[in-house]
Amino acid sequence: MHHDSRRHDIDALRCLVFSLLILYHTALMYLEGSSFHLRSSYATDALNMPLVFINRWRMEIVFLISGVSCAMMTPTSRGAFLWRRIKRLLLPLLFGMAIIIPIQPYCEGVSHGLVEPGFGRFLLHYFGGHAWPAGAFAGWQYGFTWNHLWYLVYLLLYIIVLVTLQPLLQRITPYFRRLRGWRLLVLPALPTLAAMALLKMRYPENHALVGDWYAHAIYFTLFMYGWWLGNDKGLWQELARLRWHSLWLALSAFFLYQYFDKIHSENLLTWASFGSWPMRNMYMWLAICAILGWSHILLNRPFAWLSWARQAVFPWYILHQSAIVLLAYWLVPLQLGPVLEPLLVLTGTVAICWLGTSLLISKVNWLRPCFGLPARPRQAVAADTSLAAN
Template sequence: MVATQQQTTDSLGAQSKAVEAISFRRYDLDWLRVIAILTLLFYHTGMIYVSWGWHVQSKATSPEFELVMRWLHRWRMPLLFFISGAGTYFALRKRSYGAYAGERVRRLFVPLVFGMFVVVPPQIYFEWLFRGRFSGSYGEFYPNVFHFQPYQDGGAGGAFSWHHLWFVAYLFLYSLISIPVFRWLKNKQGQRFVDRIGQLIARPGGAMWLVGFLLLNDVVLGGFFPNETHALINDWAYFMKNLILFWLGFILISRRNFWQTIADQRRYFLAGTLVCTIILYAARPFFGLDPANDTVLVRTLFSFNSIGLTWFSVLMTIGYGYRYLNANPLWREKPILPKLNEAVYPFYILHQTVIVMVGYYVLTQMELGVYDGFLVVSFSSLAICIFLYLLVIRPYKLMRLLFGMK
């Protein structure tokens, strides 16, 4: 009888821990990460067909693509940095700071170095071919990488770059330099700061006021570093903007009651996102404003609106994601989610190189319009990335290490 009671107690305890583990995991963040990275594939394919200039570019462009991508640009990467900060909170619940730093080296720094010497160079090679700068084989091109001359936009400069892996580089740096911040947030003073954040976001739409941190950064650094370069040394306004988003992701996920607060106020964030979106698209045609060439005041106000759009759209996505992707068992219990979550990081590392290579051949060997070309490049690149992941990366330990997989 005692044994039976003990077994029953153990069973109930195990079930309780299992329920707690399930309820504490944010499945919506996994889904949103997958959705955001998949969106990047279509976004970067769209870069071939807009007028802004990219590694390979169609002569025919689409104003409609530009309209959509102006909005996506203000949402996609900020969302990923916010989710990365949230993921860091969960990671530090299970490991020490030293173990966390070591894991960041293995999962971020190793793939970054591998990517800069193996994954990125083909992008530069095909861009040079496309622009007529180089006409030899890839074997003849590759020694240019070891000149360590930095790449410049438009295919100028050298052949050494991290290209789209700037995200990995920045995230690696954020992870390490933020350890003292995370330590501070756990002590009494830090917890009082989090308490004040909690008091603010408890007000209707209160989390929207956290945009002040991003606006302050824009005021202090935006004038000195107005352009988004992804090159670190001359990108400090953008670097700090995403670092703040990373920290806010950590803070707003650190308490269970914050989760529900954000979800409950999701309609405020939707309204804020809609207002900023209207201003984004109405400034030029209806008010005759050109933020690129107008007065300092107009540029500043337009920049503030863009920052508002970024923050409100991230909050909106997290709020609706928690409401519909985390609470709903149909999404939470999908067996494919762990597989997708494992695949998205190597997919991110691969995707732009594949797009540039496929785009080069589509632009130089096929006569397709904007929309036909977009569909061919997008879905061909998606299929190639899936093929490489399943047959070349996932089965082999070395490849898993080089692509940052567990």
């Protein structure tokens, strides 16, 4: 990607959305009835509405930003593009699954009382294809898990589909790029609404890649929206122009969605679903339009923190959930209270990600690609050492 044409708003937005992920995953420990890997004894129902407010668009916008990034890469042949993406995503996925993730099922299993304490023995079992007791940890049926790295698996799949069907998908681009005014704010919510009506009850989201048709329909659609949006100046200007409209409409859609959902949960098919489902999809798309429009106005400048954050975002993403789970595993039994405990989990997670990335990952040349960072060119490494010698 050429640095002069860098879209600072997309870079900044990616960093902010992934930072939100750390807050979100920490908050899940404190949500009453949540199915997060570890739960605090200080769970509350008060977090339900703010978490739904974020959750209805947070992964959708991550896939959309991934699509935008794919569209903005310097044009190469489809094969070269695919190979570059596979190299960038597959190694962190495999490394993360082998080294970073296993701490999560271990902590989860021990806290459930279904895994014997002792991390070394757990690892021997984990990699030795051991059969786990039912419910030991998320993914126990498969014997292993990719937990929060499912996003990398799905992204790789969508990139392969995109490259395969590119000539076909390119034909839709002009239609998408012509959307203006109310059409831009309403029409893109209809395919996801159709996916919800046809697939949500039949295929609840499982992140297991197989049989996850509802999730694929939603996330691939948003990935494609991002790809079509790409570098199109007209659409970005339109999103910026509509930013107040999309903001107020998004908030209204959210309250209507909550109203219908309070009458009947959206996982039941009742007359209320005819209000709840369209409003949920309208809220999701309007919120994304508002975020894109506002960030294009406010974030499209070379902030001082941006070049650091751009490097840090991938390693932080890989590390954050294992850090949260490990800290919760140590801190929850200490009963430190409903303020100190989440504060320690949050600051500890940031500290682990910060120190892990700046002291270790970015410095060790063979570790960099394992966390999605480009290997440093040799002359730069030589320059570093010569500076150190002076």
